[in-house]
Amino acid sequence: MEHTSNADLRAAADAVLARLVGDDSGEARLREDQWRAIEALVAEKRRALVVQRTGWGKSAVYFVATSLLRAQGSGPTVIVSPLLALMRNQVEAAARAGIRARTINSSNIEEWDTIQDEIGAGTVDVLLVSPERLNNPDFRDRVLPELAAATGLLVVDEAHCISDWGHDFRPDYRRLRTMLADLPQGVPVLATTATANARVTADVAEQLGTGGSTDALVLRGPLDRDSLSLHVLRLPDAAHRMAWLADHLDDLPGSGIVYTLTVAAAEEVTAFLRQRGHTVSAYTGKTENAERQQAEEDLLANKVKALVATSALGMGFDKPDLGFVVHLGSPSSPISYYQQVGRAGRGVRHAEVLLLPGQEDEAIWEYFASLAFPSEELVRRTLDILADAGRPMSLPALEPLVELRRSRLETMLKVLDVDGAVRRVKGGWTATGQPWTYDAERYAWVARQRKAEQQAMREYASTTGCRMEFLQRQLDDEAAKPCGRCDNCAGVRHSAEASTAALEAARTDLGRAGVEVEPRRMWPTGLPAIGMELKGRIPAGELAAQGRALGRLSDIGWGNRLRPMFASGAPDGPVPDDVAKAVVGVLADWARGPGGWASGGADAVARPVGVVTMASRTRPVLIQSLGSRIAEIGRLPLLGSLEYTGEAFPASRSNSAQRLKALDGAVAVPPELAAALAKEEGPVLLVDDYTETGWTLAVAARLLRRAGASGVLPLDA
Incomplete structure (x- = not known):
């Protein structure tokens, strides 16, 4: 039987929960594991690490604990939270329980002073802080010490981010050690995560000071989600995947999330689904903050069928009735995959989870690795x-x-x-x-771990065993057992078929060639420091014009065709016929389009007077053959090629300044090309294999224009 004071505390906790969930019946009750965490924080003032599946109710623990601690006279709760989406959700949830929550993050700088005054006046119950704030000099030196002294409860959400053994290490989180060290004796600490295996759990516990303490409480629950039905659909190519989604999106329950691996893919898929009549919105790292917030609100209100998102939406989005999660492309880690699919089915009995692996997945994994x-x-x-x-x-x-x-x-x-x-x-x-030591052994282990995670995702997609059990074992869940719901346990429920109409539309969409290539207009800062006297705007007389490329290597249309051609170690050779034909089509569309030389518009550029090819040490045959084909079909003279000087040209993939330093003096206009340019009056087409940073094109355009070309129109395969 509970001690009387604890019984009273439990009753008060249940009452707060009822307000939090909007239950007027008085029947809302904390589960025993939730109550155990709250009891440790409020009654025992302990530090606790909670590893529980998404939807377990971690936010209920810290909001209920906050209300009880505030009633005891404790200072405000500080929640360190990774994403603004989570912060917005948390502020609204707290208000339902009568808890006043405020946030300090990069999007509300103008409110910081007011919020700090409110904290000083005792009117703020919960302060949500982004981890990046912890190492902002002003915040760290001026605000953080006062905050640590006044804090009644410290909460670290998504605590797996602390560990560089994990899939989503964020160094800003390591600053929490400073705050923990400055907390007064007896201030409780709660760390929560849904995605930590045994190694990460131990590391997080140690980082938070809970690892070696006899007063620490570690609560780790089973990670099975009995609302989730996991499926894998292997489809022949990107067109089939997009067509399948267009045909079957409305069959999926409620509203949900379609994850892609790249921004380009998210934009492509969003545009295609809209063309096919679906109400969807894109959500990526490039989406403006106001648009992100609107997209979140639309999904919460079921005004859209899905958000097509990158991992920018991977954490912190709280929609209990999310009905499905589809991945067009496989994440590189089963832990991050579990985290993303865990967004679904939190407040509904059944949610569909589908993985549609793509041929581009591993190339994307390698890039991020x-x-x-x-x-x-x-x-x-x-x-x-x-x-x-x-x-x-x-x-x-x-x-x-x-x-x-x-x-x-x-x-x-x-x-x-x-x-x-x-x-x-x-x-x-x-x-x-x-003194500082480079921990090569640790970094090498992390790299090996990434490889192991990639292999685990290959195995997840191909396993004939239970998929949920597989994910649980990847997170070292001792309660792992067959779920009875996934496609391997209960049988395949989703047909792989796509309609002819959707498939033809997807092929047309993905086969549509041509993307704009914006020229560099400003030199990077700091060039004088490395001996290059270039700064500010690139003069108009040295600029490249807006160019065109066949596609992006990161997209799922032409990117899948081009990526093997430009892979490291791929053989050089004449441009393939289909690629050459598509590039000529891009050129024709460019000429006829707005501002094109054949458009007849007032803003039309002059027709090119010739073709110039870019120098290349890796694909000279490809570029030369492409330039020749374009010149022949366009009935333009092939004026010549830029060339590299010197022994070596380091293909730097670092930053803009270093790229320009490597290019400085390494590219030249040979005399025969200079003579040809002097005879022509008009712009030239500059043909290259592909552009990554845009700086090679900027340098080449500057050289050509200084040599007499009135304009430079870049064209990439």
Whole structure:
């Protein structure tokens, strides 16, 4: 029998739950495992790590605990949460229980001072903070100490992000160690996640200070979701997958999410489904914040059948009645896959989960795997540059000096910050001079783990055993057993057939060639620091015009055809007939389209007077043959080719400044091409195999225009 005070506390907790879920009957009751977590936090002031499936009710635990702790006179709860979508959901949920919640994140800077005043006045019950705020110098030095001193409960949501052993490591989360160290004695801490295997669970517990403490509570439950029916459909190609989705989307229950692996694919699929009469919206990392919020609201209100989303929607979207999750393309990790499918079926008895693997999946996996932690040489070079600077260096100032793209450079600096080797201050980053060791063994283990996760996803797609049991075992769930619901347990329920009409429409859509290639218009910052006196706008007389390309390597139409051609180690050879024909079609559409030389419009560019090919050390035959075909069909002279000078041209995939440094003096207009340009009056078509950063085209256009071309029209396969 419960102690009287605990019985009263339990009754008060159930009353808060009733308000939270809108239950006026008075019958709402916390489950025993939820109550155990709340009891540990409120009555025992302990630290707890909760690993429970999505939909278990983790938010109920921290909102109920908050209400009870506030009634005892404790300070506000601080929730560290990864995504704005989750924050918006949480604020609304808290209000139902009479809990006043506010957020501090990058989208509401103008409200920060007001919110801090409200915290000081005691009118804020819950403060949701994005992990990035924890290492903002002003927030870290001015707000965080006061917050830590006043906090009544610290909640770390999606706590698997703390561990770099996991699938979704975020270095900003490691800053929590500072906040934990500054918490007054007896302040409870709750960490929650639905996606952590045993290794990640142990690491998170250690990071949060719960690992070695005898006062810690670890609650780990079974991860089976009895509302989810898992299925895999293997279809011949991208057209079949899109056609199948167009035919069967309305058959899926309620509204849901269609995940894609790339932004380009999300945009393609959204456009196609709309053409086929479906109400859908795209949701990617490139979607404007206001559009994201509108898309979330539309899905919550069932105004759209689906959001077509990248992993930007992977965490933190709370819609209990989400009826389905479809993946057009396989994620590289069974843990992240479990997390994404866990968005469905939280408040309904049945939800459909379908994986439609694609031939492009592994190429996309390899690309993201290439963005792992940089080599020790690059890290040491960065530390030396910061040490020699003697002053804080901003990312734009540091980037030209380091062969890393800005996003990777920033992530690396955050890891070094947590390790104590650098510090983020006002004005940028400084080296601390503290000794630092490159943990090569750990980084290699993480890389091997990524490979193992990829293999696990291959096995998931091909297994003849229970699919839910497979995912549970990947998360080290000791309660794993056959689910009785998936296609392998209960039989196939979804036909792989697609209608002829939808299939023809998908093939037409995916076969439609041509994307615009926007020219670079501004030189990157910091070039003078590496000996290049270029800055600001590229002069109009040196600019490339807007160009065209056959397709994007990241899309699921022409990308699937082109990707093998441009893969590392792929043989060089004459341009294939189908590719050449499609490029000529792109050229014809370009000429007739708005602003094209055959459009007759007032803004039309002049007709090209000749074809110039780009130099290439890897695909000279391909580019030369494509240039020749275009010149022959367009009845244009083949004026010549740009050429590379010197022994080697490093194909840098790092950042813009380093790419330009590598190109500086490495490309030239040979005398015979210069002479040909001098005889012609008008723009030229510049033919290349593909463009990645746009800087090779920018440099080539500058050289050609300085040599006499009145314009440069880039055209890529």
